[in-house]
Amino acid sequence: MGDAEARLRYLHEVIGLLYPPSTTATARTVLPHRLVPRRLVPRTRWHSVLGRRGRVLVPDGPDTIETYLSDVFGRPVRTVLRVRPARRANRKPILTAHSAPDGSGRGPGDLLGFVKIGDSPRAAALVRHESDTLRMLADRPLKTVSVPVILHHGRWHGLEVLVLTPLPVTSAAVPPGLLDAAVAEIASLGDHAEDAQTRSGGSHAWHGDFAPWNIAPGADGRLLVWDWERFGTGVPLGFDALHHFLHRVLKRMGPVDATRACLARAVPLLAPFGLSAAEARRTAAHYLITLADRHDRDGHEPLGPAATWLNPLVDHLEPLL
Numbered sequence: 001m002g003d004a005e006a007r008l009r010y011l012h013e014v015i016g017l018l019y020p021p022s023t024t025a026t027a028r029t030v031l032p033h034r035l036v037p038r039r040l041v042p043r044t045r046w047h048s049v050l051g052r053r054g055r056v057l058v059p060d061g062p063d064t065i066e067t068y069l070s071d072v073f074g075r076p077v078r079t080v081l082r083v084r085p086a087r088r089a090n091r092k093p094i095l096t097a098h099s100a101p102d103g104s105g106r107g108p109g110d111l112l113g114f115v116k117i118g119d120s121p122r123a124a125a126l127v128r129h130e131s132d133t134l135r136m137l138a139d140r141p142l143k144t145v146s147v148p149v150i151l152h153h154g155r156w157h158g159l160e161v162l163v164l165t166p167l168p169v170t171s172a173a174v175p176p177g178l179l180d181a182a183v184a185e186i187a188s189l190g191d192h193a194e195d196a197q198t199r200s201g202g203s204h205a206w207h208g209d210f211a212p213w214n215i216a217p218g219a220d221g222r223l224l225v226w227d228w229e230r231f232g233t234g235v236p237l238g239f240d241a242l243h244h245f246l247h248r249v250l251k252r253m254g255p256v257d258a259t260r261a262c263l264a265r266a267v268p269l270l271a272p273f274g275l276s277a278a279e280a281r282r283t284a285a286h287y288l289i290t291l292a293d294r295h296d297r298d299g300h301e302p303l304g305p306a307a308t309w310l311n312p313l314v315d316h317l318e319p320l321l
Helices: 003-018 045-050 065-073 121-138 176-187 239-249 255-264 266-273 277-298 311-320
Strands: 025-033 036-042 055-059 077-082 094-099 111-118 150-156 159-164 204-206 215-217 223-225 232-235
Touching (some): 003 036, 003 055, 003 077, 065 077, 065 094, 065 111, 065 150, 121 150, 121 159, 176 204, 176 215, 176 239, 176 266, 204 239, 239 266, 239 277, 255 277, 255 311
Antiparallel strands (some): 025 036, 077 094, 094 111, 111 159, 150 159, 215 223
16 A cells, blocks of 8 residues: 555545534635645635535534633634644544634634544654643743643543644754753653763653654744653663664664664764763663664564564673663
8 A cells, every 4th residue: 555545545534533524514625636645624715726626524523622622712713634644653643733714715813723543542642741741841940841731631531632832943954062961851750870880771851752853943942841741760871862863863764774874973973061082872772672662562663573673783782781
């Protein structure tokens, strides 16, 4: 099954979940095209130039995710649904909530919030964990990191619904100094001491998915960071820096070369945090093993079987563990 077909099949599954069958329906549009499906949006007049291509009928009965969100915001809401890849361990419906179109034909109105739907036991657990994490962060005096604010967390038709404030994301590059400062501030959320023994031990926190697509520089000089569903504690200092590097190089090389590069670059990557060369290599070894363990628990192998990218490093890593 091709990517477009998989996305569209999952889209129709999500529509059936969030917009129960009704005697009436409204037309939506898949953009930019059914062959490259990325968003399902309220249909406007200019979509007519697409003809029937990309046109999708969505039930609009009295009990849909949009009516639920309208009650949450106290005003009519329309949603834009992301047409997501179907093959993800943490797959879940993601929507943006907008004020209802004003009839001008210009599409959805103002962006009100981002919405995550926990539609499986695993996704629901991740949504609840992110909610708990963001509530904890709201009570911390963060100076470097800026995070979303919870607008609503509730249940609808047995599904977890988490609504978050939108962050003013830009496409600007993240300065290295800001990246390191954010990693250090997040790490400080765990209980830790300052000696070298605990610096390379399991005493710090990490975001858990500090990938390039989950961060952006803010206009106020802080780092915008979202998707906190993988936040955890009890890890060595530097896990987030390694995760960011690994997922950046995965864009241009395969998993085997990328994980080797992560280990090879551990010393300069973790030097800003005061780790020695031995501590840095040991931290990289622990990070890669932790990542493989996560994939195993998720039942999903985005890097392929660990035997192909982790096991070849084991002999080299064993003296560090």
